[in-house]
Amino acid sequence: MWEYSEKVKEFFLHPKNVGEIENPDAVGEVGSMICGDALKLTLRIDKETGRIIDAKFQTFGCASAIASSSVLTELIKGKTVDEAIKITNRDIAEYLGGLPKEKMHCSVMGREALEAAIVNYMGERRPPEAKEKLICQCFEVTEEKIRRVAIENHLTTVEEITNYTKAGGGCGSCIPQIEEILKDIWAIKIPEMPKVKKRLTNLQKIALIQDIIEKEIRPRLQADGGDLEVIDIDGKRVIIALRAMCVECPMGGVTIDNIQEKLRELVDENIVVETG
Amino acid sequence: MKPIYFDNNATTPIAPEVLNEMLPYLRELYGNPSSMHTFGGQLHRKIEEARVKVADLINAEIEEIIFTSCGTESDNTAIMSAIESYPRKRHVITTRVEHPAVLNFCKHLVRKGYRVTFLPVDKFGRLEMEVFLKAIDDDTAVVSIMYANNETGVVFPIKDIGEILQERKILFHTDAVQAVGKVLIDVKELPVDMLSLSGHKLHAPKGVGALYVRKGTRFYPYIIGGHQERGRRAGTENVASIIALGKACELAKGYLNEEAGYLSRLRDKLERALLELCPDAQVNGDRENRLPNTTNMSFQYVEGEAILLRLNEYGICASSGSACTSGSLEPSHVLRAMGIPFTAIHGSIRFSLSHYNTEDEVDKVIEVMPSIIRELRTLSPYGKEKMQG
Structure with a gap:
């Protein structure tokens, strides 16, 4: 038994905006009966203002698919097309008070239908199917969709991809490909915002250096049987003494370089670490 | 209840x-x-x-x-x-x-x-x-x-x-x-x-x-x-x-002799009525050689979990071979092995009775099921043309 929120139950038992708009301004159809869920979204759009005046849906699927579709229509009604396109699958799931994780694909289907309807309204042609690489044969999921959903929802595991797109949930033969795609997506490091370092007073600097040495550096050395002691901090010069196993260690020089690098990263880029 | x-x-x-x-x-x-x-x-x-x-x-x-x-x-x-x-x-x-x-x-x-x-x-x-x-x-x-x-x-x-x-x-x-x-x-x-x-x-x-x-x-x-x-x-x-x-x-052992007759009478009543009252329904499996208590029926154009949860509102307990109820994304391996089309598997419902069930209970299911199917079909993008046709 799925744990559905009260909101999901309410929208499933009494769905709003059921049906089909006659002569609609936009139609979005996604899914198929074979896959187990399908959604047809029809919109009435005011040409002058670009505002969605009415939205109706028809869904073949489980309770959460019906509820997600109904919520989608509620969310977009009254919005302009430009505003509506910003709605994500997470907005749908959140409005419903959350969905069981295995059911997130229902919210993704809602978002896809919206996208398809807007593309239809704009008169854009969908890129030819041939270009899209089909990854999951069982549920007809393309690489493009996996990438988009993974990035939008910050998904990092195959299981999450399956929950959100169904890909990999059938015969499972595409799982290695999904793993590759995920590796590829998350290998690109998002450049971190450079940290704005506040100017520190001498006392603050000393306290910070001691803190880093105590909490980050010494425990690591101790784990290898080594240790160190801070002899003095003089301006940008940090004078330390290696202790225990570190004393005899031929890698002592490297250790000091590493400590210096860490302190330069976290405190001040001009710090020099010396042994006393 | x-x-x-x-x-x-x-x-x-x-x-x-x-x-x-x-x-x-x-x-x-x-x-x-x-x-x-x-x-x-x-x-x-x-x-x-x-x-x-x-x-x-x-x-x-x-x-x-x-x-x-x-x-x-x-x-x-x-x-x-x-x-x-x-x-x-x-x-x-x-x-x-x-x-x-x-x-x-x-x-x-x-x-x-x-x-x-x-x-x-x-x-x-x-x-x-x-x-x-x-x-x-x-x-x-x-x-x-x-x-x-x-x-x-x-x-x-x-x-x-x-x-x-x-x-x-x-x-x-x-x-x-x-x-x-x-x-x-x-x-x-x-x-x-x-x-x-x-x-x-x-x-x-x-x-x-x-x-x-x-x-x-x-x-x-x-x-x-x-x-x-x-x-x-x-x-x-x-x-x-x-x-x-x-x-x-x-x-x-005590009730075995009457059991099969009783169960199949209730089951058959349920099955016959649902086939009659719900268009585009079918029975899955060999009706000649079956347990007396079981019927597996498919209702086209609607999804099993949705049917079950609507039945649940009336306190009626059944189960389904649809993907959404299987705990995985794959629908019933049994119905697939039988080559039942996916469209029918997704809308499959199993009713399985015991000798504690009564005819009144069967009547209750016969009463609510057709309207549940009808309603869910109006929600379904596939239901409409079929219902009119």
């Missing part, structure tokens, strides 16, 4: 007589049957009394009954025992529509290097006997074929299969979990070497089952430890549940 419980192939209510019988052994009579003192030791006799009742239901000898913890354990034990007993034979035959207790155990054997033939079924869920005959060879250690399918109720020709295997001297196990207590089973007439049954499918509690092992069959225990069950199944006996299983078997 008392539920209208039409999901008896999933589990059954505990019979009141059964509960009364077992309660003292959960309260004051908590002893261990292996103890030397009377307080514990006297329970040994109660277990043997239960064994007589279980044996009686299927016309077995008392020493042919081994108590287990569930149907799954009985199934696993039977197949494993056969394999251990004939270590040189590396081939197993089963079907594509078995319960996971057999199916997944056999898939596990494939990973262990065994050769397993998964026999196909036709569109009515019937075994393809030709394929079965071709699959048997000198390397076959055991054949495990269910007596009746849990999803469709389709009954396999166990007697015919058993006769063939007896001649070839190949061990034959049948998972009769869904059949025991619903139809007459007489192991003196039925050429099987091992047969599994489960307590909670016949009004005993969950957590107890039995394995019938024909006298003279090589046996190798699956759970190893103490001397319980004459060394064939270790572990301190689940005394209360074993006594409950005995009582449940005794009750089942």
Whole structure:
């Protein structure tokens, strides 16, 4: 038994905006009966203002698919097309008070239908199917969709991809490909915002250096049987003494370089670490 | 609200007589049957009394009954025992529509290097006997074929299969979990070497089952430890549940003669009415050879989970083979093996009755089901044109 929120139950038992708009301004159809869920979204759009005046849906699927579709229509009604396109699958799931994780694909289907309807309204042609690489044969999921959903929802595991797109949930033969795609997506490091370092007073600097040495550096050395002691901090010069196993260690020089690098990263880029 | 419980192939209510019988052994009579003192030791006799009742239901000898913890354990034990007993034979035959207790155990054997033939079924869920005959060879250690399918109720020709295997001297196990207590089973007439049954499918509690092992069959225990069950199944006996299983078997034997007639009358009424009142509905499985209590029906253009949750609003309990209810994204392996189109599998509903169900309950389902299907079809993008057409 799925744990559905009260909101999901309410929208499933009494769905709003059921049906089909006659002569609609936009139609979005996604899914198929074979896959187990399908959604047809029809919109009435005011040409002058670009505002969605009415939205109706028809869904073949489980309770959460019906509820997600109904919520989608509620969310977009009254919005302009430009505003509506910003709605994500997470907005749908959140409005419903959350969905069981295995059911997130229902919210993704809602978002896809919206996208398809807007593309239809704009008169854009969908890129030819041939270009899209089909990854999951069982549920007809393309690489493009996996990438988009993974990035939008910050998904990092195959299981999450399956929950959100169904890909990999059938015969499972595409799982290695999904793993590759995920590796590829998350290998690109998002450049971190450079940290704005506040100017520190001498006392603050000393306290910070001691803190880093105590909490980050010494425990690591101790784990290898080594240790160190801070002899003095003089301006940008940090004078330390290696202790225990570190004393005899031929890698002592490297250790000091590493400590210096860490302190330069976290405190001040001009710090020099010396042994006393 | 008392539920209208039409999901008896999933589990059954505990019979009141059964509960009364077992309660003292959960309260004051908590002893261990292996103890030397009377307080514990006297329970040994109660277990043997239960064994007589279980044996009686299927016309077995008392020493042919081994108590287990569930149907799954009985199934696993039977197949494993056969394999251990004939270590040189590396081939197993089963079907594509078995319960996971057999199916997944056999898939596990494939990973262990065994050769397993998964026999196909036709569109009515019937075994393809030709394929079965071709699959048997000198390397076959055991054949495990269910007596009746849990999803469709389709009954396999166990007697015919058993006769063939007896001649070839190949061990034959049948998972009769869904059949025991619903139809007459007489192991003196039925050429099987091992047969599994489960307590909670016949009004005993969950957590107890039995394995019938024909006298003279090589046996190798699956759970190893103490001397319980004459060394064939270790572990301190689940005394209360074993006594409950005995009582449940005794009750089942009492009503077995009328059971099939009563159940099939209710089931057929339900099935006929729903076929008549709901357009684009069908029955899945061989209607000639079926358990009397089960019907598996498909309602096109709507999804099973949605139907179940609408039924749930009326307190009606059933189940579905749709993907959304399976816990995975794949719909029922049984219906797929039968080649039922996906469109029909997604909208499949199983009603399974017991002798505690009444005609009023059937009438209630007949009353609400058509409007549920109609309403869900108005929600469905596929429903409309069909409804008008």
